[in-house]
Amino acid sequence: MRSRKTSGRNALPQHRRPRSQSLPPPAEATHLRDRLLADIAGQEEPRELGQLLADLELPRSERGPLKRLLNELVDQGQLQLHKKRYLPASGDNGLLQATVSFSPRGYAFALMDGITRPGQDPFITPQGLAGAQHNDQVLVRLEPSRSGRSEARVVRILQRGTTSLCGIFTSGGRSGWVLPDDERLPFSVLIRKGNSLNAPNGSAVQVEIITYPATPGGQAEGKVLRVLGDPNLPAVQFLLSILRFSLQEHYPQAVLAEVDRLVPLVAPEPGRKDLRQLPHVTIDGESARDFDDAIAVIAEDDGFTLHVSIADVSHYVRPGSQLDQEAYLRGTSVYLPDRVLPMLPERLSNDLCSLVPHQDRPTLTCTIRFDRSGGRRAIELCRSMIHSRHRLTYNQVHGLLSGQSTPPPELEDIMPMLQAAGHLADLLNHRRLGRGSIGFTLPEPEIQLNAEGIITDIRRRERNPAHQLIEEFMLAANEAVAETLDRRGLPFLFRIHERPDPLKVAAFSESAAALGLRLPPPTPSPEPVWFAKVLHAAASGPTAYVVNNLMLRTMQQARYAPENKGHFGLAATWYTHFTSPIRRYPDLMVHRALTAMFAAEAADTAQGHLPLSEAGTFLSRRERISVEVERDVQARCAALFMQERIGEEFAAVISGISSFALFVELTDYFVSGALLVQDLPRDNYQHDPTSHKLYGLQRGTSWHLGDLVRVRLVKVDQQSRRLNFCLADE
Incomplete structure (x- = not known):
């Protein structure tokens, strides 16, 4: 007997309705909607209903509810329907593309444009990861905040970041x-x-x-x-770092073949000014092999003329070429203790473009005329050909200018030029600091290896006035080029450094006061000169390193952008990177903008139609990766170097304090580590973040930022690159 048909939508009692006709709970409905939107957004072609059922692994019994959900999304403008196929709407569907970033402590965050903004990146709970791992490209939906910080939930993994x-x-x-x-x-x-x-x-x-x-x-x-x-071998640790950050060890054959076909430019062509008569010299470190810049200074009755000539990489690296694309992807050269991973192949970086002595080389020259007090009077920019007279080192120039060494006969001809350069550099430094430029004095590590590649020392790299001389001339050239291009209305990448967050400034001010520095209170948005005064007040004391470090953390990160927002740290209205095109791609882009200006061409044509905003974001990220690599390698070297020194005692300065540890920097080596509270003398310790101290309630012992302590190394964890110390007298 045929069963009787039911009529009406509610013929079955609510509790007996088939599951396929019931609506899922609100949370499940939201997740299904997000999975659906993410699936359609990730497909190259529009999807039919049956395909979507398969994509989402839903049974055929869910066909009806899924179709109703699709129609709702079409009605809401989040999807489009075309010939029974669904495709993304042109508007916003609430899903955002992001990169998952894990912290070393296991917390996950969503980087909305691939760049981290500490304290602002949305937090992802473990339940919201949906299987995503560090560096994965994902679609996320922002969730209502439960802790005062925005949260995100991963809806779809678009691409694995770690294969x-x-x-x-x-x-x-x-x-x-x-x-x-x-x-x-x-x-x-x-x-x-x-x-x-x-x-x-x-x-x-x-x-x-x-x-x-x-x-x-x-x-x-x-x-x-x-x-x-x-x-346990340094070379293996360097290789681990190279692979961890996905750096390229070799060049594609197509790039090398293109480089082999390059023809050296040995004489000035039309439009290139012959400056080979000027006494150009290069001044670099002892181990340098790629010479980007050469300088010549002429003393005159009414002032000085400075010539900063930079290797004309743009002559050889043409937009859109295989070589150009590879250089862009690398973004910058990366320097390791035993090798360089250059942005450009060696034939360019160490030969055709390098301003080696006694060879004619094509350059772009920034000529600046100054009055007797170092005030800038005129700027001239041109394509040029130079002939470097000498390859000098910082130590060599410092010895010559300080009178510590006598110039050999072959250098006597350039001594007047070097003396004029030293005088001009002093004037420029005085004027720059006078306008409020912040003179950070953070040391850099120098990792020394023996012939077998074993680490023999990790020291603070020495700086002398010759380093400052070159720095002043490069800063002057970068400012002059940026101002010239901007006044001409040409598009290019500025090097910008924005004002620090007022909350961070207030916290830094408290830290400076806790260190005993007497300073006027900062305004809500202090000028660079206020920070310069802080550094000056701390310069002669034992806390100088700590103050420099704390101030650096207060500052925003400098970056590349097509909009000029000034350079806060330098107190400069205009700034760009022009002086290192062999090792930095943004400098190459600036050279192309200058070449377009010389030829009265459109700058975007010279760049090969590379969007400046996109390039600025990408190249800023490549620069930060390079910095991360250098820090990672330094930590690996410190762990290897100190492994054999467990049990030894060292002098140290307290550089940071938290509720669980004192952080220290060794004074004899460029090495840092921690004293865990559990390894301090037994007491009930309290952390005062306002005065930056840790103190015991029972014994009354206290530690402050900048305190000098003697510590003993107790543990080295090579896996995490962490060093643990205890007090030497415990």
């Missing part, structure tokens, strides 16, 4: 595992025996990920691509 990783291989019989070298990858990787490449136990390896962990802290599976060697 291979490095780590230490541990053999486990029939299989093994690799613990990633990067703390931001919080999982282990299972390596089955057939995928191990017979890697020795404890060796450093590079691994391809086959399957990703579903949850944070889960386990991935992979196979060994490359056995790197003994992780």
Whole structure:
């Protein structure tokens, strides 16, 4: 007997309705909507209803509810319907593209444009990651904040950011595992025996990920691509850093073939000014091989003429070429203790473009005329050909100008020029500091290796007045070029440094007061001169390094942008990077803008129609990666160098204080570490963040920023590159 038909939408009681006809709970509905929007947004072609069911792995019984949801999204303008196929609407559907970034402590954040903004990036809870890992490209939806900070939830993983990783291989019989070298990858990787490449136990390896962990802290599976060697060797640690940051060790053959076809320019062509008669010299470090810049200073009755001539890389690297595309992707040269990963192949960086002595080289020259007090009177820019007379070093020039060394006969002809250069540099430095330019004096590490590649020392790199001489001339040229291009209305990338956050300034002011510095209170938005006064007040005391470090953290990061927002740190209205096109791509772009100006062409044509805003963001990111690599390598070297010094005592200065540790910088070595509160003498310790001190309630012992302490090294963790100390008298 045929069953009787029911009539009406409510013929079945509510509790007996088929599941496919009921609406999902609100949270599930939201997640389904986001998955649907993300799926359609990630497809190259419009999707039919049946395809979407398959994409979302929904049963056919959900066809009706899914169609109703699709129609709702079409009605809301979040999707378009064309011939029964669904495609993204042109408007905003509430989903944003982001990069997932993990901190070393395991917290995840969404970087909305690939650049981190500490304290502002939306937080992603472990439940909101949806299997995403560090550096993955994802679609996210911003969620209502529950903690005062914006939150995001991953809706779809668009592209994995980590397809291979490095780590230490541990053999486990029939299989093994690799613990990633990067703390931001919080999982282990299972390596089955057939995928191990017979890697020795404890060796450093590079691994391809086959399957990703579903949850944070889960386990991935992979196979060994490359056995790197003994992780206790510095060269292996450098290689680990190179691979961690996906730096390129070699050039594509197409690029090298293009470089081989380049023809050297050995004589001035039409439009290039012959400046070979000027006494140009280069001044660099002892180990430098790529010479971007040469200077010549002429003393005159009414002042000085400064010539800053920069290698004309744009003559050889043409927009859109294979060489140009590779240079852009690299963005900058990266300097490691035992090698350089150059932006340009060696034939260019060390030969055709390098301003080596006694060779004619094409350049762009910025000629600036100054009065007797160092005031700028005129600027002239041109394409040029120069002939460097000498390759000098900073130490050599310092010795000559200070009278500590006698000039050899071959340098006597340039001594008047060097003396004029020293005088002009002093004038420029005095004027720059007088306008409020902040004179940071943060030291840089110098990692020394012996012939076997073993680390023998990690020292603070020495600076002398010759470094300042070149710095002043490069700053003057960069400002002059930026002002000239901007006044001509030509598009180019400025080097901008925006005002610091007032809240950070207030916190820094409190820190300076806690260090005993007497300063006028800052205005809500102080000028650079206020910060310069702080550094001056601290310059002669033991806390100078701490003050410089705290101030640097207060500042925003400088970046490249097509809009001029000035350079706060230099107190400069106009600033760009013009002086290092061999190792920085933004400088090459500025050279192309100048070349377009000389030829009265459109600057965007000279750049190959590369969008400046996009280039500024990308090249700023490449620069920050380079800085991260250098810090990573320094930490690796410190861990290797100090491994043999466990139990030794060192003098140190307290550079930071938190509720769980005192952070110290050693005074004899450029090495930092921590004294955990649990390793301090037994007491009930309290942290006062306002006065930046840690004190014990029972004994009354206290520690402040800038205090000198004697510490003993107790532990080195090579995996995390952390050094733990204790007080030497404990």
